[in-house]
Amino acid sequence: MGETEGLTDQVRRAAQGERSAFNALYRRTRPLVARLVAGFGTLDADEVEDVIQEAYVRAFRGLPRLKEAAAFEPWLLAIARNRARTRLERRSSLRRLEEELPDPAPEAVPAFPEALQVERDIAVVRQLIAELPEGEEKTTVHLFYIEGHLTAREIAEQLGVGKSAVTMRLERFRGRIKRELLQRVLAGRWE
Template sequence: MTDELLVVRAQLGDRTALAEMVARWRVPVWRYVQRMLDADRADDVSQEIWLAVVRGLPRLREPTRFAPWLFAIARRSVVDRLRTEYAAAPETPVRDDRCVEDLSETVVARAELVGALTSLPVLEREILVLHYLEDLSVQDCAHICRVPVGTVKSRLNRARRLLREHLSEKGYQS
């Protein structure tokens, strides 16, 4: 069943269609939120997103645009959470000294990539996550972020450059 059909059925009150839609999109939404924030906060923000989806679904006029609409809600929720946390953050940075002792090369490489991704500015990280990790088009990313397509392209270019620089500093070669 297509997303469009699920949306229409859910708008008509079909709870099984809504449940199937949530089951289909729960993991991609959580992954997006987790990549923008972290796993601890992803659960809470994901629940907020699904509440907003259920409340806003009757007003969705273009069921074919469900994925961009969903990620726009997710983006707003992430930005709201970041804005709230930045406003309440102490002036001195908090250092996280947690250490994981898994020395396999795959885990280390993945940790380096995640570290490099989290070191990017939020706007560039967001575009990389949406475009490459969530596999959304440049046009959909522009719609979600409410910016022109050219801005998405320039952010992608800058994000790739910053990521490349960060990884080359760590000894990875392109």
């Protein structure tokens, strides 16, 4: 039981963006994922490593949507299995790139249909942007997320600042979004 509690704690901390928790989750679950992917015997060592890395990238990106922290390992393994199958099918030319197997949904029963969740989350992001005080951060975030056609480097050039300043502003805003969404999930309310 203690083992599971440690894992769920790491999952929760990672979902909040804690870098050390991502590292701990990776170290803890990688042997299991590696065994699963290596079981697809026709993948060579480089392909196995690619599949493992792709599975973690997808899982970590989707982590904020995971409703039950205890479901992390089975979900991660399902992603890895689908990535390995997709790799084999691509190599065999059985499927075109656009027809990849979809990742499993991290939640068993979503509170809202996925389209409504995305729409709701976009509305939260727009609201948070609107609530930002006028200034450089709001301008940066607006250019990147609302207008959406400029890269961080192009925004930096347009604003006359370094790319790292733009990246820092965007990271700070993403942290704000994560906190707001987490607060709403924990409070069980959506406006």
